[in-house]
Amino acid sequence: MSQIDARLKELGIVLPVAAAPLANYVPAAITGNLLIISGQLCLGADGKLADQHKGKLGATVSPEEGKAAARNCAINLLAQAKAALGNLDRIARCVRLGGFINATPDFAALAGVMNGASDLMVEALGDKGRHARSTIGVAELPLDAAVEVEAMFEIEA
Template sequence: MNAINTRLAELGITLPTPATPVANYVSFVQSGSMLVISGQLPLGSDGTLAEQHKGKVGGNVTPEVAAEAARLAAINILAQAQAAVGDLSRIVRIVRLGGFINTAPGFTAVAPVMNGASDLVVAVLGDAGRHARSTVGVAELPLGAAVEVEAMIEIA
């Protein structure tokens, strides 16, 4: 077992089966050493979006629950990365995470919500998980999700 799989086990994380695209796009694209993961929703291990992860952050979804949703979306990013390259030990670095937060009008505390995803990749990958990041509040997300996260990953 490699160090990343050991760390996932220590954190009690089992990577789910990666979600399949629901429109005209692919889940990931590899170009040279760069792997781009399409936006991931906080789908559970059963492939569904839990009711608590639907809605507007700062409205019917608390920032704490939204941060949990961002963490789950980051787990789904790792699942897509594993599907793409076969072994997470090929990750050299998470280059960038992009977070989209489905916000209620006037809610501006999007950065702490996105920390759910950022903290997860650093916990799993250590320094290789430290990344650049953009986080924006949006009016709506697919399936009414509270959060969506995308990634750019350098691989060996």
Template structure:
């Protein structure tokens, strides 16, 4: 089953790829790779999941934020490639979690994106990953995720 078909089956419509918020490009194609800039949890009505994990945002909310970031990563990939079937595999995700000083469940939070990518892409969605706690993220969002795809 194609990635697009799987998204339809899951009732997920990819949004229009977001424009950059500063002086950078949303993606770079280089050789056999597509590098997608960090995506925040931008929903249909704007930014969602503002907050700090371990302070005012739950792990479950963080996972939902990570999943929304992953949806936005796929939207950028589609904008870059035209078709998601041009992706050979997801190579790596790097997840940043807006964390209180004693919060240590960053991997659980980023599982929201990892699990989604495997569910949508199957085996080619299995990837290497980093899950990093940070003191703050742009606009106060709970999660930001970047990706590297082989194309």
């Protein structure tokens, strides 16, 4: 068992099966020493979008539910990384996370929602999980998801 898998187990996190793409793209691409993961929705362990993670922050989704949704996105990013790499210990560091928050125009607490993904990445990877990030409010997301997060990892051969 990899060190990162052991850490996830300590956290009580079981990685789901990596979700298949919803359109004409690949879930992950490796170029040089970078692994880029396509945006992951806040699907639960069952592969479904929970009702509390559908809709807009600032309307039907609370900041707490949004933060939990972002955490789910980060778990799904790690599932995609494991599918692409075979072993999560190949991750040298999380370089960047990009978060898209389905929000009303007046919802300003985007950063707090995105902390759900950022915090999970640091919990799972330790210092290798510290990253640069962008957080953007958007008008809509696929399947009416509350949050979508993409990632870039530096990897070892």
